[in-house]
Amino acid sequence: MTENKELTQLGKNIRKDFPFYKNNPNISYLDSAATSLVPRDVINKIIYYYESLGVSVHRGVYQLAAKTSEIYEDARKKIKHFLSAGSEYEIIFTRNTTEAINLIAYSFEKAKDELNELFSGWKGGLKTGDIVLISESEHHSNIIPWQIISERTGIKIKYIPIVKETGALDITAFNKIKNDLDDKDVKIISLAQVSNVTGIVYDLKPFISYAREKGSVFIVDGAQSVCHQKINLSDLSPDFFVFSAHKMLGPKGIGALCGKKEILNKMPVFLGGGDMILSVNKEKSTYNEIPYKFEAGTPNISAVFGFSAAIDYLEKIGLQNISDWEKKLTLYAMEKLSEINIQFFGPSLEQVKSNEFKKVGVVSFGINGIHPHDIGTLLDENNVCIRVGHHCCQLLMKAWDVPATCRASFYLYNDFEDVDNLINGLRKTIEFFGTHNS
Amino acid sequence: MSVDELYREVILDHFQNPRNKGHLKTCDFHEKGENPLCGDSIDLYFIFDNDIIKDIKFEGNGCSISQASVSMMTEAIKGKPIKEIKAIIELFKEMMLEDKINPFKDNFDLEDLGALEGVKNYPVRIKCALLAWNTLSELFKKIAEKKP
Numbered sequence: 001m002t003e004n005k006e007l008t009q010l011g012k013n014i015r016k017d018f019p020f021y022k023n024n025p026n027i028s029y030l031d032s033a034a035t036s037l038v039p040r041d042v043i044n045k046i047i048y049y050y051e052s053l054g055v056s057v058h059r060g061v062y063q064l065a066a067k068t069s070e071i072y073e074d075a076r077k078k079i080k081h082f083l084s085a086g087s088e089y090e091i092i093f094t095r096n097t098t099e100a101i102n103l104i105a106y107s108f109e110k111a112k113d114e115l116n117e118l119f120s121g122w123k124g125g126l127k128t129g130d131i132v133l134i135s136e137s138e139h140h141s142n143i144i145p146w147q148i149i150s151e152r153t154g155i156k157i158k159y160i161p162i163v164k165e166t167g168a169l170d171i172t173a174f175n176k177i178k179n180d181l182d183d184k185d186v187k188i189i190s191l192a193q194v195s196n197v198t199g200i201v202y203d204l205k206p207f208i209s210y211a212r213e214k215g216s217v218f219i220v221d222g223a224q225s226v227c228h229q230k231i232n233l234s235d236l237s238p239d240f241f242v243f244s245a246h247k248m249l250g251p252k253g254i255g256a257l258c259g260k261k262e263i264l265n266k267m268p269v270f271l272g273g274g275d276m277i278l279s280v281n282k283e284k285s286t287y288n289e290i291p292y293k294f295e296a297g298t299p300n301i302s303a304v305f306g307f308s309a310a311i312d313y314l315e316k317i318g319l320q321n322i323s324d325w326e327k328k329l330t331l332y333a334m335e336k337l338s339e340i341n342i343q344f345f346g347p348s349l350e351q352v353k354s355n356e357f358k359k360v361g362v363v364s365f366g367i368n369g370i371h372p373h374d375i376g377t378l379l380d381e382n383n384v385c386i387r388v389g390h391h392c393c394q395l396l397m398k399a400w401d402v403p404a405t406c407r408a409s410f411y412l413y414n415d416f417e418d419v420d421n422l423i424n425g426l427r428k429t430i431e432f433f434g435t436h437n438s
Numbered sequence: 439m440s441v442d443e444l445y446r447e448v449i450l451d452h453f454q455n456p457r458n459k460g461h462l463k464t465c466d467f468h469e470k471g472e473n474p475l476c477g478d479s480i481d482l483y484f485i486f487d488n489d490i491i492k493d494i495k496f497e498g499n500g501c502s503i504s505q506a507s508v509s510m511m512t513e514a515i516k517g518k519p520i521k522e523i524k525a526i527i528e529l530f531k532e533m534m535l536e537d538k539i540n541p542f543k544d545n546f547d548l549e550d551l552g553a554l555e556g557v558k559n560y561p562v563r564i565k566c567a568l569l570a571w572n573t574l575s576e577l578f579k580k581i582a583e584k585k586p
Contacts, residue, residue: 371501373476374445377560381441389476403477403499432445433502 010317010325011415017313018413019043028384028418033196033224033362033391033409035246038310042250045309049302056298058275072301075308076291082311083226083241085233085258092257092264092294093304097223098141100242100257101190103270103294104219105145108188109153110268118263120215121185128154131186133177133216135160135169136399137195140392142221146190155187162399166357167198167346167364171206178210186214193225197391197407198346199330199362201225208238217263223247227411228326228360230319239263245303250310254303257294264290271296322412326361329410333363333419340426342367345405361410364391367426370433372404378432382425384418443556444563445502452550453502458512460495467581471573478504478569482512482577489519501566503557508570510550520578526551527571534564 015021017039020029029037049068057069076091083089094100108115108126115122132146136159146157158181161173169191189211194201204220211218219240222231227248233241240263244255269276269287273296278286287293314322334349345364347357367375376388387407390397397403408422462483472479478500485493494512498505515523526548532538533555540552557567 373501373563373566374503377444377563378441394474397477403479432441433450 010321010412011329012417014317015413017041021413026383028414028421030384030386030408030410030414030418030422032227032411032414033199033247033407034387035252036227036249036411037413038251038306039249039313041313042306042309046251046302046306049305057301058292068301071308072299072304075304075311078308078311079256079258082315083231083233083258084235085241088260088262089233089258090261090264090291092259092291093299094242094255094257095253095300096244096246096255097221097242098145098255100240100255101141101219101221102145103257104240104242104259104267105149107267107270108217109149111266114266114268115217115263118266119187119217121187122215122217123185126153126155126187127185129184130155131158131181131184131188132156133158133160133181133186133189135191136162136395137167137169137197137393138190138192138395139196139221139223140394141223142190142192143395146188158186159395160191162396164399166200166348166351167195167396167400168200168357169202174206181214186211186216188217188219190219190221192221192223194222194228194360194362195346195393195396196224196362197364197393197396197405199224199359199364199409200346201229201358201360204236204238208236224360224362227314228319229323233258245307245310248310249313251303251306254300254307256307261290264294269296270294273297275299317412323360325412326410329414329416329419330359330361330363332416333408333410333422336419336423337363337365337426340423341430342426345400345402361414362407363409364405364407366402366405367430370429372406374433375406375426375429378429379422379425382421382428384421384425386422444560446553446556448550448553449502449506452506452509456496456505456509458495458509458516459497461497462493462495465493465495467577469573469577469580471569471576473500473504473565473569476501476504476566478566480504480508480570480573482508482570482573484577489521491515491518491520491523496570500569501563503554503563503566504569507554507567510554511570511574514548514551515574520581523574524578527575530554530571531568534558534567 018037019040020037053064053068055064055068057072079091112125132155161170163170189207191207208218218238220238222241222243226243239260241258246252276288276293276296278288338349342365351357352359372388379386389404465483466486467484469482480496480498483495494516496508496512498508529541540555542548542552554567557563
């Protein structure tokens with residue numbers, strides 16, 4: 001049983017790799033869906049860059065510059081390998097998932113006939129009445145950029161509704177939407193692979209099939225999926241896959257856009273400046289090839305180094321191990337939470353247990369009569385950090401008709417003890433408000 | 439800093455037994471206030487007698503701090519003229535946002551308001567305590583703009 005042996009190495013046993021725990025030994029950090037903790041290896045790699053290299057990429061003729069560029073470019077290869085992305089894909093470094101989606105949206109706004117050949121539905125660009133299809137459970141970062149370009153182009157945003165009880169995408173409603181959109185040009189379909197509120201792993205296959213049918217661009221928001229499970233882009237084959245390093249043990253402020261080269265090659269540029277040009281003339285300049293075409297200015301080199309180290313660390317531990325460990329914690333948490341008077345937002349314990357729903361280590365819940373902010377404050381008093389609020393998913397909250405939920409999220413460094421601390425904190429919270437209730 | 443400082447008895451009492459909660463069907467003014475980030479929301483209904491708030495009721499949803507604060511506010515301002523209320527708003531905001539110690543200590547009428555002082559130690563919750571008061575200020579601004 002090697003698998004079990006490896007499993008026992010996670011949780012408390014790997015906290016020695018995370019300096020956070022040295023400084024915060026008593027904290028139960030259950031907010032990794034917001035941002036993850038960072039292992040020593042990642043911090044060391046950032047320090048290595050600043051202490052041993054510290055120079056820019058792509059420009060210097062000296063050896064230090066060459067070495068920096070080599071490690072920087074090597075990170076791209078590593079990311080592609082990590083995503084099982086074939087040679088048809090290229091990696092563009094961005095600040096985060098949000099910036100990656102904005103890059104695509106702003107470039108598409110400018111794209112006219114360039115993309116006609118690649119997408120039969122493109123037909124010369126975004127026009128009044130054209131459709132961008134997203135879902136009610138999207139993070140604001142996959143809503144607002146489309147709203148911004150919708151104001152300027154007249155495109156309409158259509159939302160795939162959710163099934164209220166589980167938070168899953170409503171396939172029946174989607175089939176109806178397909179009928180309604182029969183005579184419309186669906187230009188873009190952009191969906192998260194994993195919900196940051198319910199933790200549901202969506203099956204994106206029916207949506208990508210529809211995208212291919214309609215000749216639409218298909219974008220996957222991988223911010224919440226890439227950290228929890230092995231991604232296989234060769235299998236799914238989306239046009240774009242976007243994600244951030246900071247949710248997968250990497251540094252803040254660096255993310256990636258993994259896109260198909262043939263599309264990126266034809267897309268209009270996003271930001272202009274250094275590194276993205278080949279030759280500059282007074283009137284008009286020629287742009288560099290991808291990926292540089294989309295990376296204007298000196299990049300966050302140290303963060304790319306850290307990003308690369310985060311991938312090394314994740315691969316060393318193994319994403320399957322992480323996923324198995326999270327599942328144990330999630331089921332344990334849901335079982336314990338079921339024993340107290342809480343309401344789940346998302347699939348039920350039975351639905352997760354029976355594998356009816358595939359779910360990562362994210363559990364949303366509420367307690368009748370106690371506002372999530374009061375719960376969050378009282379849990380903090382018990383050294384338990386969870387997220388309370390709308391989780392940048394106000395449309396989902398509206399669909400549920402709640403202002404906010406509590407969300408506990410688990411990652412490889414969490415342990416059963418953290419769940420116990422959460423439950424104890426919640427019991428105290430209920431007691432605190434309950435006593436005053438009577 | 440302890441959680442008992444934040445959730446003082448009097449706050450929990452206002453949260454669980456809110457004063458002046460309800461709807462005024464016919465009112466002179468209705469003002470809505472929201473903290474969209476945390477989902478706290480209140481509706482204030484006013485009946486004025488010249489410059490005096492003759493009656494006030496509120497409806498609301500949100501955390502204990504936001505709802506206790508609005509309940510306390512209605513009690514504190516009912517029956518008082520705008521000028522006097524503006525002075526109370528000032529004092530309250532000074533207590534919450536600046537380093538002023540509780541100015542309501544020896545004021546029998548406004549004593550409850552002082553209980554919200556402990557919220558200061560929880561900076562992310564200050565906006566919960568201020569929601570009702572900012573909403574009231576908004577209304578006064580509107581009233582002032584209407585006057586010739």
